[in-house]
Amino acid sequence: MDVLTPRTLDEALRLKAERPDAVPIQGGTDVMVELNFDRARPSALLNLSEVAELRGWSRENGTIRLGAALTYTEAMEMPLADALPALAEASRTVGGPQIRNRGTVGGNLGTASPAGDALPPLLIGDAVVELASLRGERAVPVAAFLTGPRQNALADGELIVGVRVRAADGPQTFMKVGPRNAMVISVVSLALTVDHDGAEIRAAFGSAGPVVGLVTAPLAELDGFPERVSAAASPIDDVRGSAAYRRHSLRVLTERALERCLQ
């Protein structure tokens, strides 16, 4: 197995074009698990951890741009945590400190698991994923980017370089249910915001369908919204929980999130 370590984004895109089989690796919190469990033996890894352009975040008017290499630890820090409170809360639920220091938002998008903790907060913020290749750049809304369980819209030779998301303009929260009080993959999760300008409720659930799902409603249709979120999910029974429990919990979480955001 080759490990390719580009120093710049241009070099990374060139290497990815030359070696489309190379698996991008940033923090390694997903890729290394696959390797350690013998589930994957890629011919090459494209180690992005030296590419400075992927790091950090910036603000342009009401939009926050997150570099693909933004770690969960960084997402929990002020002032970013103020701009994207649900993402900060979601980041706090990820693994332990060591994992949060390594794991990245870009990696979460790349893995595209329905249990990705960063994904519901991105969905409620109308996030758009920035992709780049030697052919150029394109921007794909996160809902279109996530095409299935562990499947995304990355084309050959493309890398995730960042994600643009609307800064919160109303209260937000994130909640995650797991049978253990820390370091757990979500059984079900929910990000919710009440957007005061549009007077809209936006909720996104994780681990309750093949991809994370978004449910919105005008604030006027508050009644029955928890049931709508629950009904929008298409959960399955698996080793982490039952479909019935996931539907039930989504309703409870939505009620509580609304209470938090509307108080």
Place this chain on the structure above:
Amino acid sequence: MTTAARTLERGRVGESVKRVDAIPKVTGEFAYSSDLFAAGMLWGHTLRSPHAHARIVEIDISDAVGMPRVHAVLTHADVPGAQTYGLEFADQPVLAIDRVRYFGEPVAVVAAEHPEQARRAAERIHVDYEPLEPVVDPERATEQAPIHDGRPTAGHGFRDDARPNVVRTIVIRHGDPDAQAEVSVSGVYELGIQDQAFLGPESGLAVPDAEGGVDIYVATQWLHVDRDQVAPCLGLEPDQVRIHLAGVGGAFGGREDLSIQIHAAMLALHAGRPVKMVYNREESFVGHIHRHPAKIWMEQRANRDGKLVNVRAKILLDGGAYASSSAAVTANASSFACGPYAVENALVECTCVYTNNPPCGAMRGFGAVQSCFAHEAQMDKLAAELGIDPVELRLRNALAPGDSLPTGQKITGSFPAAEVIRRAAALPMPEPEELPRDPLRLPGGSGNTTRGQGVKRGVGFAVGFKNVCYSEGFDDSTAARVRLTGTGNGLEAEVDCAAAEVGQGVVNVILQTARTELELDDVVLGSATTSSVGSAGSASASRMTWMAAGAVQLAARAAREELARRGGELKPAETIDVERVYHHRPTTPLDPETGQVTGDGAHVAYICAAMRVVAEVDVELGLTRVVWIGTAQDVGKAVNPQAVYGQIEGGTAQGLGLALMEEIQTRDGLIANASFTDYLIPTTLDMPPVVAELVEEPEPDAPYGVKGVGEPPTVVSTAAIVSALRDATGRDLNRVPVRPDDIVGLS
């Protein structure tokens, strides 16, 4: 490869002494069995069955053998000696012969110069399986085709149970099993499969000597019983197989059975080079036995004053594909089914069956965990039925010296059940914490799921007990050797004992005992090995402190007597070298028909613990935060009090895991969650502080009055935590681990 002799912390019996291995383990310097290295070593890999039950039609190794840097590809045809082994019955093939009986059963082993080469070579072994219908429902197992030929348990003096797939059945008839009383409560209780989940996976190194023998460095619990199982399979004499203890990363019963020992030795002897094997995490879940899942039907009959009159219990244990220590687990589950309570009448039927589920055997608590979960749920139910305080009800029935177990064995020695109940119940519980709080201090923890909505507080109580040392006629003796050497200006002492340090602290116990008996500070402990000293027995059954202290005390006293005969001094380099073997008092088997004791009695001594638990439960989401645990434990005598508290906390955490989250899930016999991503063990946010009181009532037969400490916290904490959850939720919660679905009423 040889471990340097361990030098010593000062401190004598009864003093808190820093663990010899503490700092190396915390700083990462400690060499675990997975860290071993030998020049020129190869890496072993195991090919395992993807089926829970299948006939092996053919194994073709020809592609694998020819691969570069592959030095050995071995199947059952290459086993030099006996084809099967086992702790109680030799029913487990070294490598599958014509049939696989569980998911993950070893079929072939490979040695290559790099672990990846070994793994790839194993992939090239072609095994033609013909899948068979797996026996996976223990309630139907006794009506299905036997998965082992013949009657595997015949000839062991057990009850004659002719049903297919029975490992052992015990029926205990005590007093009048039909006795009636004023009230009756009953329930059905279930426990899932718990895993030991030790952090250090199965691993070790086998090094061939130049004379056909082999040295095996391995993490294990009982060096000599490994040797006695390994040597016949290798076709070697016992002294040609030397087992040396390598650094053990946790055991909890899961290292009583063999894992890599025979495989690595076969590969090493075949290749003529050292062979190292290390299981990965997924493999570790199929590489050792688990705690028996159980279903227990129990009825208690009592009078209005709370006095138990009759206990009727039926216990079904799923032993999985091979016997392991199932027969002894069956004896424990039945012996302790009525709890630490005096009851004059009882009918207990306990059956362990073979299935094609993962094999089960020893795990901390060993049958008593399962029974305790049932009898304590019943005691809470009976207290509610009678309107008697649950603590008071337990006190009224507490077993005491002079009373008898349902097996007819009279309690002699120390048995302070009432005292541990009183002491645990007297511990002050914390006041509820105010809201708002950091979510980390609420059910759901870092998941941020509640600010207090749905949260209810509950208080639970439980009492549990079990035996110390092996039972039913087994003489699990311990040897120790003491050498005194003159130095010119005094004496130095070296102790050898093959007791396995599995993280419990027996190394300190040995040293503290030696220092106390020899009245010397300078004592060196040799490496644990079969080549320098006799058997220590197993680091199991909460026995190692008692037995090791007994053996070291005997040997040290013998050395001092010899020293006195020589005038109290040794010339420089003059030595005294004595080995002594300590035996606990003898026990005898249960009568196979009545389940009553014969002769001296089936058990040596008992240890009990009581525990009170405060928990908060989010009853809408089914999530739990255990807030506080207070316990009083009968320890006889705390040799190293700091280590005793550590055992109590660790044992409690393991029981908490079973109560709330730990379960190996299977589908048609296949394990569905063989990883720490999906087999969850408690984190520091799940485990509260433990306030522990040590009840030191000496055991008359034991050195310094010691008993054992490792198991009672695990026996009692599962029951006590679920008791608190029932109090918070008002639900029955008759199955562990308790799932969120059970709490919110979806199951």
